[in-house]
Amino acid sequence: MTEYGKNLAVTETPIPGLVVFDLPVHGDARGWFKENWQREKMTALGLPDFGPVQNNISFNDAVGTTRGIHAEPWDKWVSVATGRIFGAWVDLREGPTFGAVYTTELDPSKAIFIPRGVGNSYQTLEADTAYTYLVNDHWSPTAEYSFLNLADETAGIDWPIPLDQVEISEKDKNHPRLAQVTPIPPKKILIIGANGQLGKALRTQYGDAPHVEYTDRSSLDITAPDLESARRWRDYSVIINAAAYTKVDAAETDEGRRDAWAANVTAITALARIATTNNITLVHVSSDYVFDGTKNTPYTEDDPLSPLGVYGQTKAAGDQIIATVPRHYIIRTSWVIGDGNNFVRTMATLAQRGINPNVVNDQTGRLTFTTDIAAGIHHLLTTHADYGTYNLTSNGEPQTWADIARDVFTLTGHDPERITGVTTDDYFANATAPIAPRPTNSTLDLTKITEAGYVCAKGPSALVAHFESVTS
Known part of the structure; x- marks a missing residue:
């Protein structure tokens, strides 16, 4: 259930640049309202002024729908519009934190900023879940991604719903293990x-x-x-x-x-x-x-x-x-x-x-x-x-x-x-x-x-x- 009345606040994670925000959600008998993205307030708390240019929405009607671990060549701001998701993030960038893992649940009162090169994956925990994400580059078929297998033993992600019981695409099932992933270089x-x-x-x-x-x-x-x-x-x-x-x-x-x-x-x-x-x-x-x-x-x-x-x-x-x-x-x-x-x-x-x-x-x-x-x-x-x-x-x-x-x-x-x-x-x-x-x-x-x-x-x-x- 969405938590109402939280103050806008930021939480650091073990992955550099990956930060979780608590979002104030105001609700009553009619429903709820929140500021999903507020540049002035959020940059004041240390969020990079990353300049989003595209807003996407992902809708999942079934519990357990699981998206593969994808690292994209842009920064990303992810929040939930309705429902609840389990998120897993793995640092696939060059450097000492390559392979670092962070997991948490997101509902409408939380959002997360994902820097370029950090792999992200989501598993729906409620039916009819929709989450939105702002990105600071336009999608391109020629963009270079990196991927990690959802079941990678090194990452050891503890999925709430076992992977053999959920809907996963064949492509996501066949992504490489961490040892075979080429680290993403900086820009x-x-x-x-x-x-x-x-x-x-x-x-x-x-x-x-x-x-x-x-x-x-x-x-x-x-x-x-x-x-x-x-x-x-x-x-x-x-x-x-x-x-x-x-x-x-x-x-x-x-x-x-x-x-x-x-x-x-x-x-x-x-x-x-x-x-x-x-x-x-x-x-x-x-x-x-x-x-x-x-x-x-x-x-x-x-x-x-x-x-x-x-x-x-x-x-x-x-x-x-x-x-x-x-x-x-x-x-x-x-x-x-x-x-x-x-x-x-x-x-x-x-x-x-x-x-x-x-x-x-x-x-x-x-x-x-x-x-x-x-x-x-x-x-x-x-x-x-x-x-x-x-x-x-x-x-x-x-x-x-x-x-x-x-x-x-x-x-x-x-x-x-x-x-x-x-x-x-x-x-x-x-x-x-x-x-x-x-x-x-x-x-x-x-x-x-x-x-x-x-x-x-x-x-x-x-x-x-x-x-x-x-x-x-």
């Missing part, structure tokens, strides 16, 4: 721009995990008009966009302006639409150039955007677009150094060649090493940090470009006094091509990401570690 992580400086660091961070897919422009062009049909996007949980137009000065030219807007805004709009439609977490890398650099203290994530040049304008526009995606991380960085041509490598080369360079001394900020960006992204994703914007650079006292150049000369065994500091205006005084305006203060406040549990590398030690990695 894919797509890393775009995997051959760039940050992309290479992400390759090192994520390695050759089979669920991680790396692409460059030859295999996935995010500026292409058919991007939304280029993948079965429901198979992805995360997109990390490490591709961008970063030619700050070239963006001031007619051709560069078009290319910068295409890569940093138009393509970002398509990615944001894909992520929103398919409940994908979108990770995007931003820049200190979204600010004008006139602030006297470090910039926080909430400071108003005020870009100076075309590059900064496109990055600021991209940030605003990404911020509309329900699941997003914007990683704002400055002065990025990675595996490739960069300021540090240039200074080391000049030192070795005996050249005494003029280096800008009126721009202040911190270096950001791509290894730290990759590690920070990994941390936010694996700890399920709150979505939003995070500043991420090296830590420590801000420096000018000239200060960093002197550090590089010192680390390479050369006299740092060979560096001559000059103003930005003097440095570009003889330029013949368009030059983008630079923010004079690029220092970003790191409080938010520190509170999220990520320890940013100290600037001087990070520079030493960078040299050791590129020279080892």
